[in-house]
Each structure stands twice: as C-alpha cells, then as structure tokens.
Amino acid sequence: DKIGYDAWLRYASIENGELREEYRACCSVIVITEQTKLLHTAARELAEAVGAMTGHKPEVTSVRDRQVPSVMIGIKGKGDTDGLGDEGYTLQTLEGGQEEAECIAIIGVSDRGALYGAFHLIRLMQMGEPINKLQVKESPANGLRIINQWDNMDGSIERGYAGKSIFYDSGGFVKDFTRIRDYARLLASTGINAISINNVNVHREETKLITAEYERTLSKVADVFGAYGIKLFLSINFASPIAIGGLQTADPLDPEVRKWWAERAEDLYRAIPDFGGFLVKADSEFRPGPFTYGRDHADGANLLAEALAPHGGLVIWRCFVYNCLQDWRDRSTDRAKAAYDHFTPLDGRFADNVILQIKNGPMDFQVREPVSPLFGGLSHTNQVLELQITQEYTGQQKHVCYLVPQWKEVLDFDTFAAGKGSTVDKIASGALYNRPYGGLAAVSNIGDDACWTGHPLAQANLYGYGRLAWNSALSAEQITTEWIRLSLGRDPVTEDVVSSILLRSWGIYESYTSPLGVGWMVNPNHHYGPNVDGYEYSKWGTYHFADHQGIGVDRTIGTGTGYAGQYHTQPSEIYNSLERCPDELLLFFHHVPYTHVLQSGKTVIQHIYDTHFDGVDAAAGLLAAWQTLRGKIDNAYFELVASRLTEQSEHAKEWRDVINTYFYRKSGIDDRQGRLIY
Numbered sequence: 249d250k251i252g253y254d255a256w257l258r259y260a261s262i263e264n265g266e267l268r269e270e271y272r273a274c275c276s277v278i279v280i281t282e283q284t285k286l287l288h289t290a291a292r293e294l295a296e297a298v299g300a301m302t303g304h305k306p307e308v309t310s311v312r313d314r315q316v317p318s319v320m321i322g323i324k325g326k327g328d329t330d331g332l333g334d335e336g337y338t339l340q341t342l343e344g345g346q347e348e349a350e351c352i353a354i355i356g357v358s359d360r361g362a363l364y365g366a367f368h369l370i371r372l373m374q375m376g377e378p379i380n381k382l383q384v385k386e387s388p389a390n391g392l393r394i395i396n397q398w399d400n401m402d403g404s405i406e407r408g409y410a411g412k413s414i415f416y417d418s419g420g421f422v423k424d425f426t427r428i429r430d431y432a433r434l435l436a437s438t439g440i441n442a443i444s445i446n447n448v449n450v451h452r453e454e455t456k457l458i459t460a461e462y463e464r465t466l467s468k469v470a471d472v473f474g475a476y477g478i479k480l481f482l483s484i485n486f487a488s489p490i491a492i493g494g495l496q497t498a499d500p501l502d503p504e505v506r507k508w509w510a511e512r513a514e515d516l517y518r519a520i521p522d523f524g525g526f527l528v529k530a531d532s533e534f535r536p537g538p539f540t541y542g543r544d545h546a547d548g549a550n551l552l553a554e555a556l557a558p559h560g561g562l563v564i565w566r567c568f569v570y571n572c573l574q575d576w577r578d579r580s581t582d583r584a585k586a587a588y589d590h591f592t593p594l595d596g597r598f599a600d601n602v603i604l605q606i607k608n609g610p611m612d613f614q615v616r617e618p619v620s621p622l623f624g625g626l627s628h629t630n631q632v633l634e635l636q637i638t639q640e641y642t643g644q645q646k647h648v649c650y651l652v653p654q655w656k657e658v659l660d661f662d663t664f665a666a667g668k669g670s671t672v673d674k675i676a677s678g679a680l681y682n683r684p685y686g687g688l689a690a691v692s693n694i695g696d697d698a699c700w701t702g703h704p705l706a707q708a709n710l711y712g713y714g715r716l717a718w719n720s721a722l723s724a725e726q727i728t729t730e731w732i733r734l735s736l737g738r739d740p741v742t743e744d745v746v747s748s749i750l751l752r753s754w755g756i757y758e759s760y761t762s763p764l765g766v767g768w769m770v771n772p773n774h775h776y777g778p779n780v781d782g783y784e785y786s787k788w789g790t791y792h793f794a795d796h797q798g799i800g801v802d803r804t805i806g807t808g809t810g811y812a813g814q815y816h817t818q819p820s821e822i823y824n825s826l827e828r829c830p831d832e833l834l835l836f837f838h839h840v841p842y843t844h845v846l847q848s849g850k851t852v853i854q855h856i857y858d859t860h861f862d863g864v865d866a867a868a869g870l871l872a873a874w875q876t877l878r879g880k881i882d883n884a885y886f887e888l889v890a891s892r893l894t895e896q897s898e899h900a901k902e903w904r905d906v907i908n909t910y911f912y913r914k915s916g917i918d919d920r921q922g923r924l925i926y
C-alpha cells in the first residue's frame with residue numbers, strides 16, 4: 249500500500265559489493281563542524297541514505313578524527329566560493345596522506361547550499377557513480393524555484409489527480425505533518441526552495457490564513473519546510489481588507505488599505521521570520537483585483553510589495569489575466585493576446601520586490617501552444633516562468649505524459665528580445681536583463697495518493713521540474729535517466745524501456761488529442777476526454793472555428809487577430825507566414841482548408857486521420873513495452889502502471905474516434921487509407 253512512496257529517494261541496497269564497500273568506507277563518519285538546522289538535515293539525510301544503501305549507517309559527529317575517512321559538511325560563506333551564488337556548493341574528494349585519511353568535503357556557500365551538496369552526493373551513489381575523485385561545483389540557474397499547491401482547506405485540490413490534500417482536511421490543517429515533511433524532502437532533494445501552500449483561487453476560509461487564527465500552525469508548517477531550506481508563501485485574496493479586515497474597500501491606493509496590509513505583513517513576519525511572501529491571482533477568472541477601483545496591476549502589486557518590503561518579502565503576481573466572459577460571436581477579441589496587452593504597458597512600474605508569474609503559453613497549459621510573447625515583452629520587470637506539472641490538459645495522470653521535453657522547448661525558445669540568444673530561460677532567470685529576481689514556478693501534481701502522483705510515472709514530471717529549475721541546461725534525456733535510476737534501479741533494460749516510454753509520451757498524447765496546436769477540444773469544466781465543440785460557443789475564448797471547409801484561428805497580422813505581431817520580428821515572421829509556420833502550431837496561427845498541404849507533405853485532414861490512428865497504436869505500444877518489464881520491477885508498482893497504461897490505451901481510442909469522426913463529418917473527405925471512421 250506504500251507503492252512508490254519513496255519516489256526518487258528510494259535507497260535500494262547497492263548490489264555491487266565493491267561499490268558498496270567504497271561508499272561505506274568513504275562515508276563511515278559524517279562531520280558537521282557548525283550546528284545549524286540545515287546542516288543537521290543534511291547530515292541526517294546523508295546518514296540515512298548511506299545506511300540504507302550500504303547496510304552501515306554512518307555516525308554523525310562534530311569533531312573530525314583525521315585518521316578516519318569521513319564526509320565533512322560545512323559552510324564556506326560568500327566571497328570565498330567565487331562565482332557561486334549563495335545557494336551553491338562544492339563537492340570534493342580530498343586525498344589522504346600518511347597521517348590523514350581520505351575525506352569528502354561538501355562545502356556550501358550557505359547551509360542551504362550544503363544541503364543541496366549532500367543530496368548531490370546521495371544522488372551520485374544512487375546512480376552508482378564513483379565518489380573517490382569528486383570535483384563538483386554547482387549553483388542554481390534560477391534564484392526562485394517555487395512550487396504552487398492548488399490545495400483548498402476542505403481537503404480538495406483544484407486540478408488535483410492524486411487524491412486529497414496532504415496539507416488540509418475538513419476546513420483546517422492536517423494534524424500529522426509526516427507527509428508534509430516527506431514532501432519537503434522530495435522537493436529539497438531536487439533543489440526546490442519555495443512553496444505556496446494554498447490555491448491561487450483563495451476562498452473564504454483560506455482568506456483567513458494571513459490572520460492570527462492560523463499563525464501558530466503556519467509557523468509549524470514553515471518550520472517543517474524551513475528545515476529543508478524551503479520558504480513558505482501564501483496565496484492571498486486581494487479583497488481581504490473587505491472580507492476579513494472590516495474595511496469598505498480594497499482600493500490599492502487607499503491609505504487604510506495600505507495600513508491594513510502593512511499590519512498583516514508585520515504579524516506574519518513576527519510569527520514566521522523567514523516567510524517568503526504572497527502569490528496573487530487578481531482580476532482573473534472572477535477573482536477580485538485592482539480593476540474594481542479603476543487601478544491597474546502595478547498599483548495592485550505595489551500595494552502588497554510595500555507591505556512586504558520591510559521584511560524582505562516578495563509579491564508574485566500572476567499574469568493569467570483575460571476576459572473570461574467573451575462572446576464567441578466577437579471575432580476581434582483574442583484571449584491569446586490578453587497577458588501581453590495587460591502587462592507590457594506596465595513594464596518598469598513594478599516595485600523591486602514584485603515578480604510577474606507568466607504561464608508558458610498564452611492560453612492555458614495545452615499539450616501544444618506557442619511560448620507566451622510576454623516573455624520578450626518586458627525588460628524592466630522581474631519574471632518567473634509558470635509551468636503546470638499537474639496534468640490538467642495532458643491526461644490527468646491517467647495517461648502518461650512526460651512534460652520535461654515540452655518544458656525544454658519552452659526554456660530554449662528564442663524570443664529575440666535583445667537579439668539572438670534571448671531565450672526564455674535567460675529571461676526567466678533574470679540573466680538577460682540582469683534582474684534581481686527570477687526563476688521558475690510550477691503547479692504541483694501531488695496528493696495523498698500512496699505514490700504521491702496517482703500515476704507512478706508522473707513522479708518524473710515533479711522530479712524533472714525541480715532539476716530544470718536548478719539547471720535548465722540539463723537535457724531531457726539526462727533527467728530521465730536520473731529519475732529512472734533513482735526510482736527504479738539501474739537495470740539497463742528497464743532504463744531503455746522506461747526512458748523510451750517517457751520520452752515518447754508527450755508526442756503520443758499530442759497525436760491522439762487536439763491537432764496541430766489548435767488546443768482545447770476537451771470536455772468543459774473537468775477537461776478530461778474529447779469534446780471537439782466543448783468550448784466552441786463558450787465565453788472562455790477558446791475556439792477552433794472548424795466548418796465544412798477548414799479549421800484554425802487566424803492570428804496573423806494582416807487578416808487575423810494580430811497576435812503574431814506580439815513577438816519580435818524573427819519569430820513573428822515565422823508564425824505569421826502560412827508557409828513557414830511550423831506544422832505543430834499551424835492551426836494556432838492560421839485558418840486553413842482541410843486540403844492545405846503541410847510541410848510534412850500531408851494535407852491537414854490526412855494528418856488528423858493519420859496521427860489519430862498512429863497515436864492509438866503508439867499508446868498500445870507503451871503498454872506493450874511496459875509489459876516486457878514484468879518481473880524486473882516491484883510487482884505492485886508494475887501492476888499499477890500497467891493498469892494506467894491500459895486505461896490510456898482504451899481512452900486514446902475514444903479520442904481517435906471522436907476527433908476523426910467529427911472532422912470526417914465536417915469535411916466529407918475520406919481517409920486515404922480507408923480505415924474505419926464512424
């Protein structure tokens with residue numbers, strides 16, 4: 249019943265005797281010379297890992313015996329470790345001499361850096377790497393590496409597909425924090441350093457999280473995360489001054505409102521000295537915000553920034569702002585344009601401790617979207633890239649859909665904002681414009697499900713997110729290999745099979761769902777399963793405009809909504825051109841007849857038929873591939889994945905038949921291969 253609970257911190261006993269002996273010998277004692285909470289965490293984690301993997305749990309001491317091989321965990325302090333930010337570390341094997349035994353030194357710039365160093369050493373041993381010649385120097389590419397929980401205090405999780413919340417139950421916090429602590433371990437081991445613990449849609453009870461009522465519990469939660477170097481953030485309700493403050497207004501320029509927020513911040517920091525700050529969804533999908541008072545998002549964000557600044561707190565302000573009450577008859581409004589239109593005019597007006605959180609695409613975490621043009625539209629504003637680990641539109645953790653390759657494409661996308669090489673990763677990290685803050689944010693995919701993520705293979709998305717947030721230059725292949733070795737062991741056949749399943753899964757999911765970048769075509773509200781016209785006449789602004797002749801959204805500059813013009817020249821010209829626009833995004837940018845010939849040489853309609861038939865075969869292939877691993881993987885784990893892949897394989901047929909039938913009936917064009925379409 250604990251299938252997959254340890255995830256990538258599963259410390260299987262090392263089978264290779266020589267290696268096991270090497271690890272045991274190198275790590276027989278762990279020395280921490282300074283006594284800080286994080287160094288204690290680091291020592292304890294390392295001791296446990298070594299104990300489980302070698303059968304000999306090292307002793308942790310504060311004095312080094314030079315004759316005994318040991319691991320030293322310490323802090324060097326800024327200045328000494330050139331080029332490493334304050335979360336960096338070095339890992340070094342110091343050769344012994346006559347009087348002195350060999351030693352592995354894990355030296356962090358801060359104690360948080362040292363903790364990351366300890367997890368690095370653990371990872372090397374899990375991977376079966378030698379540790380007798382270490383020369384590692386690491387520091388994170390991104391300052392902020394945050395996870396957003398969309399948990400509600402009633403225990404539900406918005407867009408959660410892995411059970412109930414591990415934080416809340418029936419309107420309050422859970423009593424037992426064991427799971428929260430184990431979650432903190434998993435996150436810290438990948439380098440996550442911040443978490444917001446309540447849904448961005450802040451309901452009634454959650455609005456009170458910033459009041460005295462929750463201070464004590466919150467400070468305990470903050471301690472649990474704090475022991476793993478993770479800062480606590482809260483999502484707040486912009487209308488709190490009215491909802492819980494007894495004020496008549498939440499106008500960001502009102503002196504009483506400003507005073508009220510300043511007092512809340514003071515109280516919070518008294519209870520939680522290392523509190524991170526606020527995450528805010530305002531004027532978005534019926535959430536209150538500054539628009540009510542004729543103010544803009546800079547006014548709104550700066551209000552909170554002013555309250556948090558004296559304590560070093562941050563405001564993370566989301567850019568998911570659009571008109572969700574659109575009339576489908578109105579062809580001039582394009583939801584894709586909204587974030588750019590709202591936020592680029594405000595560039596430079598946000599306080600220094602405000603960070604804008606921008607979704608990867610202009611719509612909403614579809615299986616395929618272009619990169620949001622807002623990256624490239626702001627040069628005087630701190631930004632973080634928001635990703636969705638929870639698989640809302642990508643199979644809801646019933647289907648396997650490994651998103652690391654998608655995220656890599658986003659991070660590598662060149663905006664050309666400051667010339668060639670202005671990639672999203674450099675904008676998000678803050679490097680391109682030398683911003684003080686930047687990083688990655690992502691919506692979590694975990695719940696109280698035994699394996700955390702519903703589908704055991706969905707753990708790879710959480711792991712991959714953390715690793716990319718730490719180092720966006722890592723390849724999808726490398727992250728995949730790591731996750732497999734850590735979670736499933738080091739059998740080469742298993743590694744081949746599982747990495748091929750993971751690395752193909754996004755493309756396969758895309759192939760049997762909505763075609764060529766047009767998106768949506770899902771059932772309204774819960775967003776699972778095919779429904780081609782599910783959002784076609786809705787107010788959410790999510791259309792495909794399919795008729796008997798063709799399909800797609802004309803977002804070109806000349807005849808369309810002009811969205812393609814929100815990019816810099818280079819990408820703009822490509823997207824705007826019917827000939828040059830990449831096939832996978834064609835219908836996002838262009839409305840074309842079904843007979844339009846793609847760069848692949850196929851017509852649009854034949855592409856739809858082919859990908860949907862092939863996609864179903866490929867989904868069946870994922871199951872078949874997994875079946876070959878029977879006996880190589882823990883049986884319960886094996887069966888759980890097999891049952892999910894079976895469900896996926898069946899559900900893919902539903903997608904295929906609904907999509908193919910719809911377009912066959914609309915277009916009247918036969919499948920060239922004469923396959924069964926209903």
Ligand code: GCU
Pocket residue numbers: 406407448449529533568612640
């Ligand atoms: C999507 C999702 C919502 C969520 C929203 C957001 O629209 O369906 O559940 O609240 O994104 O990111 O705020």
